[in-house]
Amino acid sequence: MDANKLSALLAAIQAGTTEPGEGAERILAWGRGAHAAALPHSTLDLDREARCGHPEIVFGGGKTPAEIVDVMAALHGAHGRVLATRVSEEAFAALQTKFDNDPAAGLRCHARARTASLGPDAPGTGLVAVISAGTSDGAVAQEAAVTARFLGAHVEEFVDVGVAGLHRILDVAPRIREANAIVVAAGMEGALPSVVGGLVDRPVIAVPTSVGYGASFGGLSALLGMLNSCASGVTVVNIDNGFGAGFAAAQINRLVVQTAARAADSPAQDPTRTHAASGSPDSTPSIP
Numbered sequence: 632m633d634a635n636k637l638s639a640l641l642a643a644i645q646a647g648t649t650e651p652g653e654g655a656e657r658i659l660a661w662g663r664g665a666h667a668a669a670l671p672h673s674t675l676d677l678d679r680e681a682r683c684g685h686p687e688i689v690f691g692g693g694k695t696p697a698e699i700v701d702v703m704a705a706l707h708g709a710h711g712r713v714l715a716t717r718v719s720e721e722a723f724a725a726l727q728t729k730f731d732n733d734p735a736a737g738l739r740c741h742a743r744a745r746t747a748s749l750g751p752d753a754p755g756t757g758l759v760a761v762i763s764a765g766t767s768d769g770a771v772a773q774e775a776a777v778t779a780r781f782l783g784a785h786v787e788e789f790v791d792v793g794v795a796g797l798h799r800i801l802d803v804a805p806r807i808r809e810a811n812a813i814v815v816a817a818g819m820e821g822a823l824p825s826v827v828g829g830l831v832d833r834p835v836i837a838v839p840t841s842v843g844y845g846a847s848f849g850g851l852s853a854l855l856g857m858l859n860s861c862a863s864g865v866t867v868v869n870i871d872n873g874f875g876a877g878f879a880a881a882q883i884n885r886l887v888v889q890t891a892a893r894a895a896d897s898p899a900q901d902p903t904r905t906h907a908a909s910g911s912p913d914s915t916p917s918i919p
Contacts, residue, residue, distance in 0.1 A: 668705055672698050677709050684885065685782055688874070689715035691745075696725035703749055704729070707736065712750025714781045716774060716874045723747065744773035744873070753783030757884040760810035761786055761877070762800075762827065764793030764817035767842045772816040774873030775838065775880070779814075782881035794822045804830050811887040812880035816873065818842025821853025828862025834883055836876045837867045 640657060643649035666678035680686040687706060691699050699715060699722045706713040718726075723740050726747050730738040740747045759779045763772035769790065776786045789807065792799040800807075800823070807813060808831050816838040817823040824837035837860070839853035846852060850870035857867045868875040 668709065670701055670705060673702050675702065675705055675709070677706075680710060684882075685878075686710040686713060688778075688781075688878075689713065690717060690874075691715045691719065691722055691747075692717040694722075696722040699747075700725050700729050703747070707749040710750075712737075712748065712752075712781075714746060714748045714778065716744075716746050716778070718745050718747045741773065741777055743770050744777045745770070746774060746777045748777075748781060752781050755780065755783065755785035757784055757888040758810045759784040759786045759812050759814065759877075759880045759884050760789060760807045761814045761880075762789045762792060762807070762816070762823070764791075764815070764819070764823040765842065766791050768816040768818055768840045771838055771840045771871050771873040772814070775814045775816065775877035776873075778874050778877030779881040779884070782878065782885070784881045784884045792823075793817065793819075794826055797826070800826060800830070807831060808833070812836065812883040814838060814873075814876045814880050816840055816876070817857075818850060818853050819847060821856035824857050824865050824867075825860040825862045828860060828865040833864070834880075835862070835865045836879050837865050838873055838876045839867070839870050841871050 637658075640649065640654055644651055644654045666676075668675040668677055676687045686709070689699065689702050689706070694702070696719070699718065703713050703715055703726070718740070723742070726738060726740065730736040730749065736749050737751060738747065738749055761772050761776040761779065763769050772788065772790070776788050779786050787806070787810075789803050792803060807827070810833055813827060813831060813833055813835045815824040815827050815835060818840035819842065821837070821839050824835055828835045837857040839850045839857055841847075841850035843850070843852065854867065854870055857865065868879070
């Protein structure tokens with residue numbers, strides 16, 4: 632139970648639509664363990680949204696299609712929306728069998744990003760830029776974009792703008808500079824995040840991909856290149872971890888949006904009152 636649900640429950644008790652005893656039982660039930668849900672194969676963290684700002688996200692790798700369906704159905708029931716990553720073709724088919732005849736579930740499957748979601752994305756705010764060095768990096772970049780959108784970021788994607796043609800990234804640099812956070816997915820030698828880091832004053836989250844020939848070692852070459860970046864402000868996630876990059880970018884974006892909203896809501900100070908309070912020369916009486 633998060634703060635909004637608790638406030639709604641207390642308001643219902645005050646209005647008389649919920650009996651005080653029933654309300655007390657619901658609060659006690661939450662404290663006794665309703666923040667978790669036990670399935671035969673999984674224990675779900677229903678309290679994560681209250682703690683971390685977003686509901687639990689399902690990692691589909693290693694799970695059977697039936698397990699993915701069960702977990703997503705339970706989390707959708709608890710939160711009204713859920714995202715799963717690394718979803719197999721078999722799991723896509725199982726989800727479609729389960730939810731395609733239920734328009735209210737809002738099933739969306741993204742084959743290239745290997746993601747599936749139920750319910751709506753959070754309203755898009757701010758700006759996260761997701762950049763792919765090559766078309767071959769698109770699956771990882773799209774996993775990042777889908778994740779950030781699900782978590783409430785407005786996302787713009789910039790595709791196939793790698794270092795083999797530097798004019799491409801320079802052409803879109805003005806728009807990228809407006810983002811609150813930037814995700815850059817690149818394989819091969821992994822140079823693009825360093826280039827982007829030298830063009831912007833925003834946090835850059837680099838994602839090494841497993842794209843490349845033999846000596847790329849399945850993304851290890853790109854990973855090491857990014858970890859050794861000369862550009863300041865570049866952080867690096869694991870190989871092919873578009874989800875981790877998208878999540879981090881969305882969290883940064885969320886903080887920026889919240890900070891801007893608080894600043895807009897706070898009353899502007901009167902400069903003359905500020906000077907008087909600080910004992911500036913303007914507020915000090917003259918001495919003959």
